[in-house]
Amino acid sequence: DDGNHIWNLTFNPTALWDELYDVDIDSRDNIIAVGMSDMGGVDDYKQQVIKLDQDGVFLWNWTGDPSVDADGLEGIVVNSKDSIITAGYDLDPGFEQMDVIKLSHVGDQEFHEDAWVDYNYLGDGGYWFHVIAVDNAGNWGPSSHYRLMIDTTPASTPQMYTMSNTVSSPDITFTWTESIDFASGVKGYYLRVDDDLDFSSPEFEQWVGNVTSAIASMPANGTWYGSVRSLNGADINSTWSNQVKQEIDQIPPSITMMSPRPGSVFATITPVFIAQTDEPSDCVMLINGTYSYPFDYTGQYYHETSRDFLDESDYTVLFRCTDSIGNVNQTSTESFLISTSIQVNSIANFKVSNKNYANNLCNVSGTLYDVGMNPISGITNERASMKIDGLDFPAFSLKETGLGQYQFYYLCPDSEGIHSIELDIDTATAGNSFIVSIARFFMEFMGTIANKKTIDHIVYGYNPNGVLGFGTETILGRSNRTSSPLRLGGQVGKNGYIFLTDPDGRKQLDDVDELLRKGMLLDSSEPSFGDPDGKDTQVIGLTLDYDKIYFSTAKTLNLGLYQILVTNNGRFRSGEKRGMINMSVKLR
Incomplete structure (x- = not known):
């Protein structure tokens, strides 16, 4: 420990030259050195372990397996029992490997009479080992080399590349x-x-x-x-x-040929072809089995196209549709005729809609046939005329709903009672009578209001702070002169409004009523009171399942004129109100 030289040992048991790589000390201060010796042959290097006492006196040495060349040891550890663990290599061609060798404190490899050895706490990885046997006479058998793989951990989790x-x-x-x-x-x-x-x-x-x-x-x-x-x-x-x-999805789209129907006769050279599918698709049609034409409107469920180059003749057509992933389906082939000279000879199944309300949209339906009782498609408004109560009524439209079947839409008369309708197409005439009813709605203020007054089209209440009232273009269901809530009825299809004025607004109400009589107030660019922009009010449309509509929340109104917008949102699909009609009312 004072740095003075104590001893030096040169060791060369049999080799031409030695190399020392590592040393360690056991519990008795003995020195163990490891390395290699050149034995004189080609690549004839042998592993060497040498043990000296603390004074440098040679105790023993161990030489590696004589059957394997190109060996060396480069590391050493001495455990608590003075056993020696050393690591090195074999570089003999065909036997390249790492070696871990354990020797006893007297220089012998540890032997086991059993054919197995337990090693604990080995980590994941690859290990080389070899086994050699010796008999009681000291004769060594051949050495076999093995590789042991230890893996207690699963591989990494793969990830799907495929997109949904x-x-x-x-x-x-x-x-x-x-x-x-x-x-x-x-x-x-x-x-x-x-x-x-x-x-x-x-x-x-x-x-x-x-x-x-x-x-x-x-x-x-x-x-x-x-x-x-x-x-x-x-x-x-x-x-x-x-x-x-x-x-x-291997199911092709289902196709319904809406137009033409089998045996259709088109009275126009610009027939409309219509298909309907049960899933989004792209459709084409084949005329006479040869010419393929894409639909002008396609890609969803409804498909429509028109051809303006077809001469008057007999044709065949089929529709072919492809869904988004390539499933294909087609209809059967149907025949149709284009003839602009064909005449409507009769109107069959002429029927007026069951319920007709004043100033609301009404309709009649019928089937158009030629003289041979063939249904006719492609009839337009220009070939038809309509009369209501014997007077020409040009404001109507028609829609073809099936093979030769049409609906004619018009605005019902403004007055209730019995009315007549007549339809003329080419040489065919059909007519019928129908009853027009009044559909009513009511506006009602549920709070308390003093000094309620009514005039023909208006009901209102007033106090020193101002005037609140309702007005309609009709005189239906006026409130009586009692203390009941402020209430006024109107006619669906006519305008209704709510107004709020200052205290002097009462003086103008008679004039407002006169304007309502003349149908002038709600479309006036300068109303008699309120917001000058409050014109062109929304026409009220209301299902007859309700006779009253209530504002369920408080409203704060500034001075002005307010439109009432009533909307039918269909029926409630769930909850306590399931099946009831869902109406909404807005003021604006």
């Missing part, structure tokens, strides 16, 4: 990333596919080998989910990957 989509084949291709396992490598993958995300009973679960893509053949159309996991060299499964969704 829809395919038209029962064979679904799934693609995923490679798993990584540095210790034992990856043997391959399991793929599973099921129709629910829990994979409670997979329809497909198979070993697919060491690949990153596989095909699963599924038994039916529908939604399928797929995931994958890997198996490493130690037969440990990874966790399952993410799931991807795949839709199988």
Whole structure:
């Protein structure tokens, strides 16, 4: 410990030259050195372990396996029992390997009479070892070299590459990333596919080998989910990957040929062709089995096109539609005739709509035939005329609803009672009578208001702060002169409004009533009171299932004129009001 030289030992048992790589000290201060010796042959290097006492006196040396050349030892550890663990290498061609050797404190390799040895706490990785036997006479047998792989950790979880989509084949291709396992490598993958995300009973679960893509053949159309996991060299499964969704749809679109119908006769050279499908599709039509024309409007459920180059003649047509993933379907071939000279000879099944309300849209329907009782398509407004109560009524429109079947829409008369209608097309005439009713609505203020007054079209109440009132263009259901809530009725199809004025507004109400009589107030650019922009009020439309509509929340109104907008939102589909009509009322 004072730095003075104590002793020096040069050791060369049999070799031409030695190399010393590492030393350690045991519990008795003995010195153990490891290295290699050149034995004189080609690549004839042998592992050497030398033990000296603390004074440098040679105790013993150990030479490595004589059957393997190119050996060396480069590291040493002495444990608490003075056993020696040293590490090195064999570089003999064909035997390249790492060596870990354990010797007893007397220089012998530790022997086991049993054919097994337990080693604890070995980490994941690869280990080389060899086994050599010696008999009781000291004769050594040959050495065999082995590699041991230890892997207690699963490989990394693969991830699905396949994007969720829809395919038209029962064979679904799934693609995923490679798993990584540095210790034992990856043997391959399991793929599973099921129709629910829990994979409670997979329809497909198979070993697919060491690949990153596989095909699963599924038994039916529908939604399928797929995931994958890997198996490493130690037969440990990874966790399952993410799931991807795949839709199988092998069902082509269902097509309904709306126009033409079988045997249609078009009275125009610009016939309209209409198809309807049960899923979004792209459609074309084939005229006379040869010429294919895309629809002008297509890609969804409704498909329409018109051809303006067809001569008057007989034709055949079929529709062919393709859905978004390539499933194709087509209709049967139907025949039709184009003849602009054909005349409507009769109007059959002429029927007026069951309920007709004043100033609301009404309709009549009928089927148009030629002299041979063939239904006629392609009739336009120009070939028809209408009379209401014997007077020409040009404001109507028609819609073809089937083979030769039409509906004619018009605005019902303003007055209730019995009215007549007549329809003339070419040489055909049809007529009928119908009853017009008045559809009513009521406006009612549910709060308390003093000094209620009524005049023909207006009901109002007033106090020193101002005047609140209702007005209509009709005189239906006026409030009586009692203390009941402020209430006024009106006619659906006519205008209604709410007004709020200052205290002097009472003086103008008689004039307002006169303007209402003349139908002038609500369309006036300068109303007698209120906001000058409050013109062109919204016509009220109201289902007859309600005779009253209430404002269920408080409203704060500034001075002015207010439109009432009543909207039918259909029926409630759930909750306590299921089945009831959902109406909304807005002031603006």
